[in-house]
Amino acid sequence: MSSGSRSPNGRDRRARSLAAGGLALAVVAELSSVGLLGLSGWFISACAVAGAATVSSFSYIAPSGGVRAFALARVAGNYSKRLVLHSAALRRIAAARADLFDRAAGADRAETDGLWSGELLDRSMADADSAGMALIESTTHVAVTAALTTGAVLAVAVSTSLVPAAVLAAGVVVMAVIAHRTPGTAREAEQHTRKALRAEFVTAVDAWTELASLGAAEQLAARTTARFTRLDIEREASARRRHRTTLATGLIGTATLTATAAAGSAPDAPTFVFVALLALGVLAQAEQLAPAAEARATAKAAHHRLTASAPHTASDTAVPEIRSWSTEHGIGFADYPLPPMALRPGSVLGASVARGATLVVTGRSGSGKSTLLRALASSLRQSTDARDGRPAVVAVSADDHLFTGTLGSNWRLADAAPTDDEIDEHLAQLRLNDSGLTATTPVGPGGRQLSGGELRRVCLGRALARHPHVLIVDEPTTGLDDRTARHVLGILTNLPDTTVVLALHDLPACLESAGHMTRLPLDHTSQDAS
Incomplete structure (x- = not known):
């Protein structure tokens, strides 16, 4: 042909x-x-x-x-x-x-992100x-x-x-x-x-x-x-x-x-x-x-x-403009306007993070942490190309979703190669085996058969399976006890080849002395962005 x-x-x-x-x-x-x-x-x-x-000639x-x-x-x-x-x-x-x-694949990410x-x-x-x-x-x-x-x-x-x-x-x-x-x-x-x-x-x-x-x-x-x-x-x-x-x-x-x-x-x-x-x-x-x-x-x-230019949704998913860059040495952003709910509304914000280091964005509820992470993820997707087969950016939102099925089927959405035994090893690294979870465990509609902490760790593990150059996580410790939260934060802040951006209400004690970490507070005048 x-x-x-x-x-x-x-x-x-x-x-x-x-x-x-x-x-x-x-x-x-x-x-x-x-x-x-x-x-x-x-x-x-x-x-x-x-x-x-009586007489007929009908044929x-x-x-x-x-x-x-x-x-x-x-x-x-x-x-x-x-x-x-x-x-x-x-x-x-x-x-x-x-x-x-x-x-959907070719649309402008800034306009359709989250739609x-x-x-x-x-x-x-x-x-x-x-x-x-x-x-x-x-x-x-x-x-x-x-x-x-x-x-x-x-x-x-x-x-x-x-x-x-x-x-x-x-x-x-x-x-x-x-x-x-x-x-x-x-x-x-x-x-x-x-x-x-x-x-x-x-x-x-x-x-x-x-x-x-x-x-x-x-x-x-x-x-x-x-x-x-x-x-x-x-x-x-x-x-x-x-x-x-x-x-x-x-x-x-x-x-x-x-x-x-x-x-x-x-x-x-x-x-x-x-x-x-x-x-x-x-x-x-x-x-x-x-x-x-x-x-x-x-x-x-x-x-x-x-054929509409963009899908219609009832929610407001507007993403603020932000200028970002990504190199082999790390990522950075600048000229981000602080939202009205921040302590210094109208000011602009910027930061840079070295490759393998961690940026922690802190602030009270409503201070704009999730909005900043969403804007950064959208901007980096537009300005960064995937290298060496690894995705440029993977973001885990605060309400990430699991599909009805098993833990293994959800995990393989990120990486289709692992066997059930290999997935079980990854679950053990996140201490999910303590709850008896395996690759064959059913999760129920939307992950309802899992606890909030289990759901959070499964979504994090699925993102880690992609080995991204930049990993952005909103509220990684939601639903976790102190011991498990320290363990998960230890994993996230020790990824030598991945730049990590986290959003947390407050800086946990286990991170206060951690190296290769930058804190970016959105609502504290006593501390300025590094």
Whole structure:
């Protein structure tokens, strides 16, 4: 295969050709289905009329051959369209997902740092699925209905007159208008409510002991009942829309048959049956325009979210500007504006740390420690390239996350190579074996089966497994007793080839005499930044 055929433009052309072929096969399959329905009805009626007549010259050979031809075309068309359309839809989904990850990987870190949460990524993946499946759920139904209506109107006009053909065409247009006026976000709202209910049930089961001790069971039951009520209302609204569409189908079908019977030259019985079944097939397909309109609106909203310049989040994740640098000899930063909650707001801050040394940022809660670390991590990621296969910067936030699974599966997110025995050795270095934790220990949703101190040490160990050039840790001793905290701080401050930045409320006694350490207080006038 040539390099040109592998190009994005070549892939786009193949994807469009595949989609066009799938739509053509879908039209052939539905035309064959409706043709089979109408011709079969006409054939049966004609046979009955011929059998009732005393003398008849009716020939069954041509109509029976037509029935068989339509049946074979329907089977082949349906099978082929499924293969081709699903292949085209999967290509679109894969392309949307790849574009999503490309944008996430290539986005400006200063603008998107912290935005790509698990929940947001899950929603974005669902949006990619919705955008890709629009080909099957929306575009195909619209194209098939248009082609089917055109063919049926021509067939009715030729077999009877223009009046019933015009009534049938006008009826399909009316159904299209009804579908277009259908609230497009109805399905998305119902799916959102279902997702909220599932998430709440999973959370309630996992945290039932805490909820019971808080006396929150009644409030939770009331909130869940309200969501069930909302889901029932959304279902009833969808049912009413379906009933309106069914009623419109019946009225239009009746009007078409009435116009056929009242035509200038009344058709014979086989022709009347042919028109009735043909109209039924067309209107049954036209009923799919309503869900197609909802699918199109859902895909449109999903496409808008996927192509937005940056993901939307309710939280304020703005990162202050900071100038930083990283060399083989260490890191540094300057011109960092102290936030309003600091003791000297409006001043600028700076520091430098040698390679293998430690910078400890101290200050009371709300003094801006976490904000400084987040700004420094974002700035260093932009200005530093990974060297010798090691990541330039790894940051461990105060609320780092573990995925549902085992300790080993979470550890291997950082380094896929270690065996369970090797991971057990790393856990022992952090004294997690004292609690009986091993690589096969399940952590539960979000790490809920671990204590706060165990969760903190697992996240630290996972970061250490990456062997970064710069390790930034927010509150490394949260949930740890004094003995374990000293042990963990000893590990973090004795990494000879890693520059470490820590945020702590106060400088522990075990670090006051430590070498290769710089303290940066944010709220003490008695000490200045070194």
